Amino acid sequence: MAVRERLSGNEAVAYAIKQINPDVMPAFPITPSTEIPQYVANYIANGEIDTEFIHVESEHSAMSATIGASAAGARALTATSSCGMALMWEELYIAASDRLPIVLALVNRALTGPININADHSDSMGARDTGWIQIYAESNQEVYDNFIQAFPIAEDKSVHLPVMICQDGFITSHGVENILLVEDDKVKEFVGEYEPEHYLLNPAEKMAVGPYAVSNYYMETKRGQRQAMLNAKQVILEVAAKFEEMTGRRYGFFEEYQMEDAEYAVVIIGSAAGTCKAAIDEIRNTTGKKVGLIKIRVFRPFPEEELAKALSKVKAAAIMDRSEMFAATSGPLGAEVRAAMYQAHCEAEVVNYFYGLGGRDITVSDFMTVYDNLETMAKTHVVTGMYDYIGLRSGQSEEVMPPKNMEV
Amino acid sequence: MKDTVEIRWHGRGGQGAKTAALLLADVAFKTGKYVQGFPEYGPERMGAPITAYNRISSSPITVHSNIYEPDYVVVVDESLLESIDVTKGLNPKGAVIVNSARSKEEIAAHLHGYQGAVYTVDAKSISIKALGKNYPNSPMLAAVVAVSKVMDKDAFLTEMKASFRHKFAKKPEVIDGNMMALELAFAEAQ
Numbered sequence: 292m293a294v295r296e297r298l299s300g301n302e303a304v305a306y307a308i309k310q311i312n313p314d315v316m317p318a319f320p321i322t323p324s325t326e327i328p329q330y331v332a333n334y335i336a337n338g339e340i341d342t343e344f345i346h347v348e349s350e351h352s353a354m355s356a357t358i359g360a361s362a363a364g365a366r367a368l369t370a371t372s373s374c375g376m377a378l379m380w381e382e383l384y385i386a387a388s389d390r391l392p393i394v395l396a397l398v399n400r401a402l403t404g405p406i407n408i409n410a411d412h413s414d415s416m417g418a419r420d421t422g423w424i425q426i427y428a429e430s431n432q433e434v435y436d437n438f439i440q441a442f443p444i445a446e447d448k449s450v451h452l453p454v455m456i457c458q459d460g461f462i463t464s465h466g467v468e469n470i471l472l473v474e475d476d477k478v479k480e481f482v483g484e485y486e487p488e489h490y491l492l493n494p495a496e497k498m499a500v501g502p503y504a505v506s507n508y509y510m511e512t513k514r515g516q517r518q519a520m521l522n523a524k525q526v527i528l529e530v531a532a533k534f535e536e537m538t539g540r541r542y543g544f545f546e547e548y549q550m551e552d553a554e555y556a557v558v559i560i561g562s563a564a565g566t567c568k569a570a571i572d573e574i575r576n577t578t579g580k581k582v583g584l585i586k587i588r589v590f591r592p593f594p595e596e597e598l599a600k601a602l603s604k605v606k607a608a609a610i611m612d613r614s615e616m617f618a619a620t621s622g623p624l625g626a627e628v629r630a631a632m633y634q635a636h637c638e639a640e641v642v643n644y645f646y647g648l649g650g651r652d653i654t655v656s657d658f659m660t661v662y663d664n665l666e667t668m669a670k671t672h673v674v675t676g677m678y679d680y681i682g683l684r685s686g687q688s689e690e691v692m693p694p695k696n697m698e699v
Numbered sequence: 700m701k702d703t704v705e706i707r708w709h710g711r712g713g714q715g716a717k718t719a720a721l722l723l724a725d726v727a728f729k730t731g732k733y734v735q736g737f738p739e740y741g742p743e744r745m746g747a748p749i750t751a752y753n754r755i756s757s758s759p760i761t762v763h764s765n766i767y768e769p770d771y772v773v774v775v776d777e778s779l780l781e782s783i784d785v786t787k788g789l790n791p792k793g794a795v796i797v798n799s800a801r802s803k804e805e806i807a808a809h810l811h812g813y814q815g816a817v818y819t820v821d822a823k824s825i826s827i828k829a830l831g832k833n834y835p836n837s838p839m840l841a842a843v844v845a846v847s848k849v850m851d852k853d854a855f856l857t858e859m860k861a862s863f864r865h866k867f868a869k870k871p872e873v874i875d876g877n878m879m880a881l882e883l884a885f886a887e888a889q
Contacts, residue, residue, distance in 0.1 A: 297724060297725065297728040297734060408740060409740065429761075429763075430761075430763075459763075461737070461738070461740060462737070462763050463763070465737060465738060465740075466735060466736070466737035466763070467721055467724045467725075467734065467735065467736040467737065468734065468735055468760070469728065469733050469734060469759070562763040563763060565760075565761035565762060565763045566761070566762050566763050566764050568761045569761055569762045652764050652765050653764060654764040654765075654767065655762060655764065
């Protein structure tokens with residue numbers, strides 16, 4: 292029997308860590324992820340778990356110590372947000388290329404400047420090329436469920452990659468919601484004991500971790516990482532299937548909501564998907580218009596073919612990015628979804644919107660406008676609003692239009 | 700859709716409006732509801748205006764936006780009436796509950812023509828009488844439960860007593876005072 296509870300997203304992740312009882316957690320505080328190491332430190336102080344907590348002087352050191360612990364053969368994790376992860380940058384690549392099954396609890400927050408503590412995806416999207424698996428959550432329930440699945444994915448012998456479990460800062464991290472917890476013994480059984488294959492503290496197998504790789508070796512290492520990423524797709528689905536057996540809750544690369552007959556689709560990541568679902572229910576109930584949603588759960592490895600298939604029948608799609616990358620027309624999600632659709636010869640009209648930067652709120656009525664726009668684009672075959680930021684104060688929108696002499 | 704009750708809290712940093720919203724989520728959860736309790740953070744400092752929110756429903760809640768058209772508004776610090784339009788978007792069939800020693804009529808004059816019900820609760824006096832200190836958030840919590848009827852009085856008080864017993868396990872002497880503050884505010888808000 293699942294345990295009915297109400298927890299914030301941070302409490303939910305800390306609780307999952309308690310249930311897993313990992314070996315080592317180095318961490319440095321940063322809003323809005325601070326509560327995670329704080330709660331874990333309490334569990335340790337109360338004698339509820341025997342995780343070794345390492346107080347470090349920066350996030351750079353937090354990830355370095357996590358890498359060291361993992362290379363030594365320990366099950367290791369850390370938590371951070373925003374600029375904290377930016378300071379880990381160098382180590383993120385090292386963790387991935389050393390093939391260490393580290394888990395990072397990332398509470399998504401905008402990168403500075405201007406300084407801002409609220410939710411957006413600029414931290415993790417900036418790290419999308421580091422070689423980490425990235426899994427995102429809509430709700431507290433999902434971030435908890437994803438966290439329980441993280442180590443089994445990371446530690447699979449065909450994967451051996453670090454995993455980032457992401458949730459939206461404040462919106463889920465500090466919001467209290469109903470949640471169903473899995474019993475301790477079931478979580479322990481699901482995650483299992485970690486038995487490292489190759490590790491530094493094994494006297495029978497002397498090895499070096501992270502040595503210099505000349506050009507003769509570097510490229511093969513990267514291809515190896517890509518293979519691990521490809522293998523991870525299968526493993527993510529296998530772990531999700533086992534998780535469904537245990538809890539009845541189904542997970543995949545993405546969730547399709549009302550997509551069976553959808554003509555107009557939104558593709559989005561994170562907590563705003565729930566708000567979009569409410570808009571879909573309202574539109575379908577009041578107008579019967581066929582609107583649907585694809586909520587990305589796994590961004591790395593990117594489920595390109597699966598997504599293109601899911602979008603193959605829609606007339607128009609809005610890809611919605613919660614981070615800016617100042618590319619021609621797309622944010623990071625938009626660029627990859629478009630590439631997937633192009634590769635699969637999809638014919639839908641596609642627009643890319645930016646929303647929620649620095650915690651800007653997005654509402655049910657914003658999504659209703661998005662679906663109205665999609666309907667117009669599908670009918671006219673004219674895509675407008677490529678530079679639109681949802682919720683931007685109107686007086687400022689001109690500033691983000693292309694200069695007049697640049698218009699094509 | 701409207702089986703969801705939406706509540707917006709206005710307070711100042713340090714007064715416990717966020718804690719009150721989380722407590723309300725807690726007690727509503729214990730009576731079997733689906734709940735959300737969440738703060739909206741601006742610059743975090745003591746005394747700055749803060750907003751917190753609750754959704755309470757008998758079915759799962761997926762919306763993750765702030766609340767712009769609440770059914771009830773709770774104002775923990777009446778000095779906010781001067782700078783914030785606290786009843787903005789407030790359902791005219793709902794109510795605003797203000798922590799104030801002033802009369803409903805006096806407060807109503809500051810509410811930008813809000814047509815719905817206005818309640819005042821002198822949470823400061825209640826708190827000082829019951830606890831000897833000014834902790835306005837618990838009386839305001841009782842008041843919003845009394846006005847919104849999101850749960851019945853007995854269930855509310857039973858759950859609150861259990862949570863005070865847990866929260867104040869090391870100083871049980873303050874439990875009675877806290878319960879008295881809830882009872883007084885509950886009565887005053889009716």
